[in-house]
Amino acid sequence: MKSIHVCIVSGKGGVGKTTVAINLASAISTYFKENPLLIDANLFNSHLALYLGMYYFPYTLASLLRQNLNINDIIYKHPTGLRIIPNGIEVRKSINFSKLERIFSNILKKEKIVIIDSPPGFSREIFQILKPFKNFLIVSNPDWISLNDAKKIAEILRNRKKKIVGIVLNRVSNKSFEVSKEEFEKEVKAKVIGEIPESDIIKKSVHLRNPLVNLDPYNNISLTFGEIASFILNKNFEVEKWKKSFIEKIFERISRYFYFPK
Ligand SMILES: Nc1ncnc2c1ncn2[C@@H]1O[C@H](COP(=O)(O)OP(=O)(O)OP(=O)(O)O)[C@@H](O)[C@H]1O
Numbered sequence: 643m644k645s646i647h648v649c650i651v652s653g654k655g656g657v658g659k660t661t662v663a664i665n666l667a668s669a670i671s672t673y674f675k676e677n678p679l680l681i682d683a684n685l686f687n688s689h690l691a692l693y694l695g696m697y698y699f700p701y702t703l704a705s706l707l708r709q710n711l712n713i714n715d716i717i718y719k720h721p722t723g724l725r726i727i728p729n730g731i732e733v734r735k736s737i738n739f740s741k742l743e744r745i746f747s748n749i750l751k752k753e754k755i756v757i758i759d760s761p762p763g764f765s766r767e768i769f770q771i772l773k774p775f776k777n778f779l780i781v782s783n784p785d786w787i788s789l790n791d792a793k794k795i796a797e798i799l800r801n802r803k804k805k806i807v808g809i810v811l812n813r814v815s816n817k818s819f820e821v822s823k824e825e826f827e828k829e830v831k832a833k834v835i836g837e838i839p840e841s842d843i844i845k846k847s848v849h850l851r852n853p854l855v856n857l858d859p860y861n862n863i864s865l866t867f868g869e870i871a872s873f874i875l876n877k878n879f880e881v882e883k884w885k886k887s888f889i890e891k892i893f894e895r896i897s898r899y900f901y902f903p904k
């Protein structure tokens with residue numbers, strides 16, 4: 643089976659990779675009725691499971707690297723149905739890269755859709771971890787420091803013959819001092835496939851340990867994740883079906899109060 647996979651990377655840390663990874667996976671499952679596998683490949687400082695409110699795992703990717711386990715032993719289901727491979731929070735002394743490569747290659751052979759959350763930066767070690775993957779999505783904030791690091795990671799990816807599927811600009815507030823989408827496209831030489839605004843609703847969804855797309859699939863930010871998913875899957879997204887009428891929006895406002903109590 644030919645799998646669809648995408649590694650969510652960034653040059654600069656803290657720009658929103660994990661947020662994008664979980665909402666993209668949630669969009670694939672909510673709007674396209676697919677069952678993606680979400681992997682935490684951040685072996686240094688893993689957060690993915692924490693964002694989903696999952697704290698205790700008998701085995702993780704780190705355990706699989708140390709002992710002989712089955713891949714199915716480290717796949718866990720979130721209450722929303724999302725399947726994840728978490729990482730241990732223990733500090734690792736050394737990584738068995740060849741075993742990791744085999745594990746990831748096997749996953750790509752078995753799974754239809756795989757989303758990989760990565761560590762930040764462009765060290766050699768990171769590219770060793772991500773070696774079996776071909777497709778990369780760069781997340782960046784719309785400032786010139788993030789742009790600088792996005793350019794660096796894009797160059798390294800190209801040198802390594804990887805495919806850059808696009809850029810997601812996160813925490814956009816359309817201020818005059820922000821770097822524009824057009825400038826990103828020109829400098830990084832890749833298409834901006836989604837712009838996610840700076841938003842308290844995203845922060846609240848983190849607080850509620852649930853992807854925003856799952857909490858509120860009608861929200862405009864969720865629909866943007868739907869459009870990013872549509873691009874990755876190369877499938878049509880009937881966004882109009884998920885848009886609400888004026889009256890529905892009023893009801894949504896009221897119900898959102900219960901989703902996101904102050
Ligand atoms: N669009 C947004 N609006 C507001 N806050 C956001 C947005 N996106 C992410 N955040 C917040 O920014 C912080 C960093 O996000 P996240 O952990 O996803 O970044 P990361 O790139 O995965 O970080 P790391 O490099 O450490 O892995 C989190 O507190 C998250 O809630």
Ligand SMILES: [Mg+2]
Pocket residue numbers: 659660661684689759760
């Ligand atoms: Mg992260």
